[in-house]
Amino acid sequence: MPANDAEATRLVRAQITRRYVDSTMLDVRVMHGVVYLRGVLAKLRSHPDIDLEHEKEVIGHCLRGQHGIREIIWEATLRT
Secondary structure (H helix, E strand, C coil): CCHHHHHHHHHHHHHHHCCCEECCCEEEEEECCEEEEEEEEEECCCCCCCCHHHHHHHHHHHHHCCCCCCEEEEEEEEEC
16 A cells, blocks of 8 residues: 555544544545545444434545545445
């Protein structure tokens, strides 16, 4: 994995952990500036009233503004 992709992967993980979502079953990969999010994105038990679709949009918006990220591909299931 090139250094830029490793740095981008850390950045993506940091952005996701700032949101009120459970990403423990979410696989994050960055290859040549393309972010692949696979697995399951779920609600935190402590925040059962959040809208996962909205959180997904916010995460995507935050990531698109980051240097080195060209595209985001969501292959994640939202578990409500």
